[in-house]
């Protein structure tokens with residue numbers, strides 16, 4: 741199980757001129773387990789900060805964060821959460837398999853088990869033939885799959901993603917959407933992701949949270965009641981995207 745609840749979360753960042761920047765104001769968020777939530781909003785509206793607060797990387801100044809119903813300060817199971825960044829952050833001197841193994845090494849998982857889990861996870865993302873390739877030998881889409889495998893190898897129940905596919909071309913991005921949906925279903929994962937791409941939000945998310953900027957506030961939380969898989973070219977997806985764009 742993996743759920744997130746934010747109650748009345750506010751955040752200020754100190755500025756160099758001594759002032760403070762009000763980044764988030766009274767943000768409420770409710771992410772049910774096994775659901776996919778997109779956070780959208782103008783640049784600077786605090787989307788990444790919100791994700792970092794969920795991940796425990798940034799502390800809110802006001803309000804509460806609950807993970808699986810437990811207050812974040814008492815939450816112990818951080819290993820059940822994974823974070824995918826905008827850049828793939830692969831280590832160039834490690835093969836795909838050894839990049840994927842990184843988190844398991846950090847957890848002290850024994851070599852034989854590591855090998856098995858890495859092979860399983862590379863197969864899950866369709867890269868079993870490329871275990872021994874180095875990042876520079878892989879295409880952008882393949883690198884993105886390695887990054888996804890690295891996130892999945894620890895068998896997380898919650899995945900946070902900060903524009904992870906924004907650097908990919910539209911065809912590959914669309915393939916990654918299909919992969920993420922398939923794997924989220926297979927692994928019963930809860931996903932919260934940040935995106936600038938309205939179509940991406942509509943194709944992937946069950947719930948879309950729109951932030952207003954300066955300070956970031958929840959302008960609207962909408963539910964996308966379309967069955968999966970969602971065809972980006974379908975009229976109902978276009979309509980949802982159009983209406984979301986208008987709200988932004």
Ligand SMILES: Nc1ncnc2c1ncn2[C@@H]1O[C@H](COP(=O)(O)OP(=O)(O)OP(=O)(O)O)[C@@H](O)[C@H]1O
Nearest residue numbers: 753754761763781782783784785786787788789790
């Ligand atoms: N560690 C920090 N210290 C000071 N200011 C910060 C820090 N992190 C973010 N900010 C500021 O907080 C505001 C919100 O940043 P954030 O990255 O959360 O927005 P965003 O909506 O994700 O933006 P973008 O869409 O451009 O990535 C910005 O004005 C940013 O400069």
